[in-house]
Amino acid sequence: QKEVEQDPGPLSVPEGAIVSLNCTYSNSAFQYFMWYRQYSRKGPELLMYTYSSGNKEDGRFTAQVDKSSKYISLFIRDSQPSDSATYLCAMGETSGSRLTFGEGTQLTVNP
Amino acid sequence: EAQVTQNPRYLITVTGKKLTVTCSQNMNHEYMSWYRQDPGLGLRQIYYSMNVEVTDKGDVPEGYKVSRKEKRNFPLILESPSPNQTSLYFCASSSTGPPNEQFFGPGTRLTVL
Numbered sequence: 001q002k003e004v005e006q007d008p009g010p011l012s013v014p015e016g017a018i019v020s021l022n023c024t025y026s027n028s029a030f031q032y033f034m035w036y037r038q039y040s041r042k043g044p045e046l047l048m049y050t051y052s053s054g055n056k057e058d059g060r061f062t063a064q065v066d067k068s069s070k071y072i073s074l075f076i077r078d079s080q081p082s083d084s085a086t087y088l089c090a091m092g093e094t095s096g097s098r099l100t101f102g103e104g105t106q107l108t109v110n111p
Numbered sequence: 112e113a114q115v116t117q118n119p120r121y122l123i124t125v126t127g128k129k130l131t132v133t134c135s136q137n138m139n140h141e142y143m144s145w146y147r148q149d150p151g152l153g154l155r156q157i158y159y160s161m162n163v164e165v166t167d168k169g170d171v172p173e174g175y176k177v178s179r180k181e182k183r184n185f186p187l188i189l190e191s192p193s194p195n196q197t198s199l200y201f202c203a204s205s206s207t208g209p210p211n212e213q214f215f216g217p218g219t220r221l222t223v224l
Contacts, residue, residue, distance in 0.1 A: 008151070032210040043115075043201050043215025044154070051210075088154060092209045098169050099144075099209045103153035 003027050006089055006102030015111050019076040023089035023102045026070065030091040030100075033065050035074045038086045038104065047087075048074070079109045113138045115216035117202050123222045124192060132187045132219050134202030142208035143185040144169065145177065147198040148218075154201070160185055161208060192223040 006023045013019055021035075032051045036044035048063045050056045056063045062075040072091075076083055089102040115136045124130055136143065144159035146169075156169030160179040174196055176188040185204075189196060199220050203213040 006153070034210060041218075043203070043218055044213075045215065046212040049210045049212075090154075090209075098156050098159060098167075099213070100156075100170070101146075101154035103151065 001026060002103075003100050004089065004091060004102045007105055008103050010106040010108065012108045012110060013079055015079060015081060015109055017079050017109070019079050019083070019107060019109075021074040021076075021087050021089075021105050021107070023072050023091075024070055025072075025091060025100075027091075027093070027100075028067075028070065029093045031094060032092055033063070033072050034090040034099075035061075035063055036088045036090060036101075038088060040085075044088055081109050081111050084108045113214070115202055115204055115214050117200075117216040117219050119219060120217065121220050123224065125224050126193055127191050130189050130192060130221075132189075132200060132202075132221070134185045134187065134216060135183050136185075136202075136204040136214070137183065138204060138206075138214065139182065140204035140206050140214075141182070142206065142211075142213075143179065143202065143204045144213070145175070145185070145187045146201045146203065147171065147196075148201060149198050157187070157200075159208075192221075194223050197221060197223050 034049040035047040038044040064073040086104040088104040145157040158177040160166045202216040205211040205213045
C-alpha cells in the first residue's frame with residue numbers, strides 16, 4: 001500500500017468552477033503537508049504548505065488538512081485555464097527529511 | 112537568475128553503459144535531492160543531501176549513486192543502467208530541506224535500451 005494516495009484523474013472542468021483535489025495518507029508521523037503544481041514539461045513548483053490541521057488560504061487556493069482522518073485537500077476557486085497542470089501533494093515527517101509525493105492529479109480547465 | 116540546471120535534458124543509452132546526470136544550483140542551498148517520475152507512481156525520491164559530504168537514501172536508491180563534493184553540485188550516477196531506470200529525473204534544491212520550498216530543475220528524460 002502506498003503511503004500517499006492521490007486520484008490521478010484526469011479531471012476536466014469548465015472555467016470558473018471550484019476544483020477539489022485530494023490526498024489520503026497512512027503514515028501518522030507526517031507533520032507537514034505541501035501542494036506542488038507541475039506544468040507540462042516543467043519541474044514542480046511549490047503552491048502551498050502547512051503544518052497543522054485546518055485551512056490555509058492564498059488567493060484562489062485553499063489547503064485543508066484533517067490529521068484525524070489523514071486527509072488533505074486543495075481547493076481552487078474560480079478556476080482559470082492557466083490552472084491546467086498536474087497537482088501533486090507531498091508530505092514529510094520532520095524538517096529536512098525525505099518528502100513523499102502523491103501520484104499527482106492532472107487538471108484541465110476549459111475556457 | 113536563481114535556478115537549478117540539469118544536463119543532459121535528454122539521453123538515450125544502452126544497458127550497462129555508465130552515465131552521469133549533472134545538477135547544479137546557484138542559490139547557495141544546503142539541501143539537494145534527486146527524484147524520478149514515472150506514470151502511475153508519481154515522484155519518488157532517490158537520494159538527498161543535507162550538505163556537502165552528507166547524503167542519505169530516499170525511497171528508491173537501488174542502482175544509483177550520488178556525491179556531494181561541492182555545495183552547488185549534486186550529480187546522479189548510474190553505474191550500470193538497466194531498462195527499468197528509464198524515467199524522467201528531477202533534481203531539486205532548497206535552503207534547509209523540506210518543508211522549505213524545493214526548486215526543481217527542468218528534468219532529464221532518460222531512456223535505457
